[in-house]
Amino acid sequence: MAVTIKDVAREAQVHMSTVSRAFSMPHRLRPETRDRVLEAARILGYRPSRVARALTTGRTRNIGFIVADIANPFFPPMIKAAEHTARSRDHHLFIADASEDPAIEAELVDALAKQVDGVILCGPRIANAKIENLSETIPIALVNRKVTGIPSVTMDVVHGARVAIRHLLDLGHERLAYVSGPRQSWTNTQIRRTVGATAGDRGTVTVLGPNTPTEDAGMAVAAEIVRTGVTAVLAYNDLIAIGIIEGLDALGVSVPGDVSVIGIDDTVLGRLTRPRLTTINVPTADAGTAAVDLLLQYTAGDEDASRPAAHVSLPTELIIRDSTAPPRGSGS
Amino acid sequence: MAVTIKDVAREAQVHMSTVSRAFSMPHRLRPETRDRVLEAARILGYRPSRVARALTTGRTRNIGFIVADIANPFFPPMIKAAEHTARSRDHHLFIADASEDPAIEAELVDALAKQVDGVILCGPRIANAKIENLSETIPIALVNRKVTGIPSVTMDVVHGARVAIRHLLDLGHERLAYVSGPRQSWTNTQIRRTVGATAGDRGTVTVLGPNTPTEDAGMAVAAEIVRTGVTAVLAYNDLIAIGIIEGLDALGVSVPGDVSVIGIDDTVLGRLTRPRLTTINVPTADAGTAAVDLLLQYTAGDEDASRPAAHVSLPTELIIRDSTAPPRGSGS
DNA sequence: GATTTGTGTGCAAACGATTGCACGACACCC
DNA sequence: GGGTGTCGTGCAATCGTTTGCACACAAATC
Incomplete structure (x- = not known):
């Protein structure tokens, strides 16, 4: 099988504990011994077993x-x-x-x-x-x-969401929607709380969802967006945002002509879609x-x-x- | 620390080897013993150490x-x-x-x-x-x-590439290019060999590259594509294909108006770009x-x-x- | 009733490293 | 020249399992 610490010990004519120390505390060995051990290890192609090491040290x-x-x-x-x-x-x-x-x-x-x-x-x-x-x-x-x-x-999605909503507000939108993500997502909660507070009395925010964070979910929610009559939406992530754009497109609603859409995550996808996606970059x-x-x-x-x-x-x-x-x- | 097989053994009043067997060969134990062990294990929340097991069995x-x-x-x-x-x-x-x-x-x-x-x-x-x-x-x-x-x-990229090239040929293209990927890629070699053979005397194939399989590499090669005067290209993968489309666009060359582009991989990206990418699906x-x-x-x-x-x-x-x-x- | 055949458990040696302890050699000090 | 350190190395226990072997006991065989 594989070469073990014992093989190296035999080869270098030392005890296996010495081999072990040659790696873990080289300075405590006589240079000549250390070199002999290291050389033997090199020749034999010795690699310590992470499994065995994990067992004794308790760290994997x-x-x-x-x-x-x-x-x-x-x-x-x-x-x-x-x-x-x-x-x-x-x-x-x-x-x-x-x-x-x-x-x-x-x-x-x-x-x-x-x-x-x-x-x-x-x-x-x-x-x-x-x-x-x-x-x-x-x-x-x-x-x-x-x-x-x-x-x-x-x-800091709170900051991101705030800036995004303000961007929409500044563009003149007054009826906004947040297309939310999974209920259990902390990020989702943060955003949901932020959007309403940020809009304040400058606009209303309808919350749609929860949704699974997929393109399909985005497409599915498009009809509802149209029904609510909002003119701008912030989506839980790029995937949903892209789905929304597709869904809206299928319904003959143009983005950003009729409805503005903002995604979150700034994944590769956003630069590729047409229109290219306005989104919140997260590192x-x-x-x-x-x-x-x-x-x-x-x-x-x-x-x-x-x-x-x-x-x-x-x-x-x-x-x-x-x-x-x-x-x-x-x-x- | 964590609960070990010994703890379970003590709890169930058996030897640890019996505990081990309760899991690995339950049928060899008297049902009453087995149940006692399993119950003890359950109560203590015992999970065998994969590390220790790996050490003895030699399988991780x-x-x-x-x-x-x-x-x-x-x-x-x-x-x-x-x-x-x-x-x-x-x-x-x-x-x-x-x-x-x-x-x-x-x-x-x-x-x-x-x-x-x-x-x-x-x-x-x-x-x-x-x-x-x-x-x-x-x-x-x-x-x-x-x-x-x-x-x-x-x-089976050979088949894929063959079909792709034929598709271009059938559309009427005669001057083709293959924008190749990394030199060391087997797939790349397969495709490169296939494209020429498939075109046969129906068209010429210029090979461009090698390139790293990224969007940037695709953009960079756009100018060269224009220079060669080909009307259709097959790219090593979707990333390069998308880069090419962007690069071409920046040069005022339209896809598919002036140049046709086919990608490989059928990643999510392909459906999102405009024009949507013709590509070879691989499972x-x-x-x-x-x-x-x-x-x-x-x-x-x-x-x-x-x-x-x-x-x-x-x-x-x-x-x-x-x-x-x-x-x-x-x-x- | 002695012998064979099972069956269910316990015992202890691995697996391949790490590490506290012990010990011999040597230098140093007074 | 007998204590006192320091240094370099060996010894052996340990980590938590698995598994071949032994053994006690019971059932089956003749």
């Missing part, structure tokens, strides 16, 4: 990364960044897809728990209480969710990196100390493209 | 999944499907992004080797020889590459599933037997949308 150097839907273009850049940072810290990433299902999500945490040092939940759909629960079993870091006592990184890659860093420094910390759970908030930005315009009949 | 029940670029929309559906199938077989998936770099790719295989039962290489950029090499260390399954003796699943999700199955049955097989390496070929299909049309000035 693996991280679980759970997302609601890998195929949602929001996630890949985040996964990619997370994987890269993890790797640069000599960690590997398990990835799992919860299919937007809270039960599966919780089950995945349990399943992964036995072979990771911690797990990152991205846009979790599980309840806060359950998360607190799970976090007693295994260190958890959150993306786009805040739970006291648990480290998290969020994107997904940064979030992936930050989440890994947070989790790692969390698990590295001494178990005793009641360290304050770190929280990172990332800035968002409105990208104005072609899916928004003044309402028909406005002066301009 | 983990799979490494290496792709060239997670953010390329070609991969996420494949990853998603692979993860789901793996999970249904009680396996977990490590995912790693090789950044289109052969050296990193090989290094990743080595790094993961110590904690997986096998690895799946998707669209590998490493040389065949190196793959054969690595496969002596660790079971490998391939997606979109054929190496004798190694199980693989490929998509990425099926490939992900098939690769996991192949690898699993490969690693399950007895080590001795020289089993014939299984190979799966998946069908492709031309999706005709709006980016292709007869050349300007043709009769129709």
Whole structure:
């Protein structure tokens, strides 16, 4: 089978503990011994067994990364960044897809728990209480969710939504709609709360949904948008926004001529559609990196100390493209 | 710490080996003992340590999944499907992004080797020889590459490319170009060989590239396309095709008015662009599933037997949308 | 009733590393 | 020249499972 620490020990004529130390505490060995061991290891092509190491040290150097839907273009850049940072810290990433299902999500945490040092939940759909629960079993870091006592990184969608709504208001829209996403999404709640407050007495905001965050859901909601008579909509994400545009188009309603549409996420998709999508950029890659860093420094910390759970908030930005315009009949 | 098999043994008043057997060979236990053990395990919330199990059995029940670029929309559906199938077989998936770099790719295989039962290489950029090499260390399954003796699943791009070229020929195009992808890509080679042969004496095919499979690369090659004077191009993938369309547009060349463009992969993107992209559909999700199955049955097989390496070929299909049309000035 | 055949459990040795402890060698100090 | 350190290395226990072997007991065989 594979070459073990014992083989190296024999080859270098030392005890296996010495081999182990040649890697973990090289400075404590006589240089000549160290070199002999390292050379032997090199010749034999020795790579320590991460499994065996995990068993003694109790640390696997693996991280679980759970997302609601890998195929949602929001996630890949985040996964990619997370994987890269993890790797640069000599960690590997398990990835799992919860299919937007809270039960599966919780089950995945349990399943992964036995072979990771911690797990990152991205846009979790599980309840806060359950998360607190799970976090007693295994260190958890959150993306786009805040739970006291648990480290998290969020994107400032409140700011993003506020700017987006103001943009619509400034264009002259008075009847707005928010096409909401999954009920369990923290981001969704944040946005929903923000839109009404931002519109204030400058406009009314109808909330449509909840919806699954897919293009199909967006298409399906188009008819309802027309029925409500709003002239501008903010969608939970780009996927829904694009679906809405398609759906509206199918009904003969033009964007942005008749209705303005704003998405959220700034995925690749938005630049490609016609009209090109006005959307809120969120730094997904940064979030992936930050989440890994947070989790790692969390698990590295001494178990005793009641360290304050770190929280990172990332800035968002409105990208104005072609899916928004003044309402028909406005002066301009 | 976590509850171990010993805790369950104590609780159920049996030896730990009995606990172990209660899970692995329940039928060999007296029903009453088995139930007592299972009940104790349930109460304590026992989950066997995958790490410890891996150490004794030599099987981790983990799979490494290496792709060239997670953010390329070609991969996420494949990853998603692979993860789901793996999970249904009680396996977990490590995912790693090789950044289109052969050296990193090989290094990743080595790094993961110590904690997986096998690895799946998707669209590998490493040389065949190196793959054969690595496969002596660790079971490998391939997606979109054929190496004798190694199980693989490929998509029938030869058929796809043939149909695509014929489509262009039938529209009346005579001067074609193939905008190629990464040099190390097997798919790329297959297509390049096919296009010329298919055109035969009905048309000429200029090969442009190699290029990295990104939108930017596509944009960059637009000028060259104009210079060659071709009226239709087949691109290595959707990303490049979309870049080409953008680049052409920036040069005042219309698609499909002046130039027809066909992509490959049929990612989400293609339906969104205007004009909507004519492209070759490849079943990425099926490939992900098939690769996991192949690898699993490969690693399950007895080590001795020289089993014939299984190979799966998946069908492709031309999706005709709006980016292709007869050349300007043709009769129709 | 002695011998064979099962059946259900316990025992203990792996698996491949890490790590606290012990110990010999050597240098240093007074 | 006998204590006192320091340094480099070996020893062996440990992590949490699995699994071949042994053994006690019961049922079946002659």
